[in-house]
Amino acid sequence: xxxxxxxxxxxxxxxxxxxxxxxxxxxxxxxxxxxxxxxxxxxxxxxxxxxxxxxxxxxxxxxxxxxxxxxxxxxxxxxxxxxxxxxxxxxxxxxxxxxxxxxxxxxxxxxxxxx
Amino acid sequence: xxxxxxxxxxxxxxxxxxxxxxxxxxxxxxxxxxxxxxxxxxxxxxxxxxxxxxxxxxxxxxxxxxxxxxxxxxxxxxxxxxxxxxxxxxxxxxxxxxxxxxxxxxxxxxxxx
Numbered sequence: 001x002x003x004x005x006x007x008x009x010x011x012x013x014x015x016x017x018x019x020x021x022x023x024x025x026x027x028x029x030x031x032x033x034x035x036x037x038x039x040x041x042x043x044x045x046x047x048x049x050x051x052x053x054x055x056x057x058x059x060x061x062x063x064x065x066x067x068x069x070x071x072x073x074x075x076x077x078x079x080x081x082x083x084x085x086x087x088x089x090x091x092x093x094x095x096x097x098x099x100x101x102x103x104x105x106x107x108x109x110x111x112x113x114x115x
Numbered sequence: 116x117x118x119x120x121x122x123x124x125x126x127x128x129x130x131x132x133x134x135x136x137x138x139x140x141x142x143x144x145x146x147x148x149x150x151x152x153x154x155x156x157x158x159x160x161x162x163x164x165x166x167x168x169x170x171x172x173x174x175x176x177x178x179x180x181x182x183x184x185x186x187x188x189x190x191x192x193x194x195x196x197x198x199x200x201x202x203x204x205x206x207x208x209x210x211x212x213x214x215x216x217x218x219x220x221x222x223x224x225x226x227x228x
Contacts, residue, residue: 100170
């Protein structure tokens with residue numbers, strides 16, 4: 001049972017346009033959400049995060065929106081650049097019974113930005 | 116500041132063998148987590164070590180185990196390898212506090228033949 005779902009395995013956008021990557025979650029205990037970017041043959045790189053007490057967090061061209069009632073978050077990249085082409089993973093975090101946190105990842109969305 | 120270092124980068128093993136992967140976290144980071152990435156499955160959490168103790172565990176069989184040393188370096192062991200264990204194994208380190216931004220290594224690509 002996937003607790004974090006990225007239903008679009010791939011997305012293609014034109015350079016300069018907006019890229020919107022979506023993520024849905026089912027566990028209401030998740031209270032911290034992150035986006036990671038991954039290039040081939042490299043480990044994931046942290047991009048941006050948001051706490052459940054917020055509904056928006058912005059960092060340069062990247063904005064993450066959180067809709068807790070819908071259990072949905074999205075990553076907006078504006079404007080998209082060819083260097084943004086990568087696999088994007090959504091991740092969610094909750095306190096476990098041991099008081100520790102683990103990241104639960106979605107299956108990823110491959111973004112391709114066309115020049 | 117050096118990043119997370121995983122060795123080896125690539126590994127080929129035969130079914131039934133066992134394997135040990137190594138991870139050196141960022142200096143000052145006390146938490147090390149291990150993830151398995153397979154095509155279409157995203158990153159699956161294996162376990163987390165903090166202060167030499169396993170603090171959290173994912174849903175993997177007992178063939179997957181790990182440990183952490185006093186210098187925070189961690190090793191992951193998989194015994195009785197199966198073809199389905201072929202994957203990219205990623206290690207992530209963090210300070211271990213509430214801020215859960217984890218920093219990943221480049222991973223070890225394990226192929227079981």
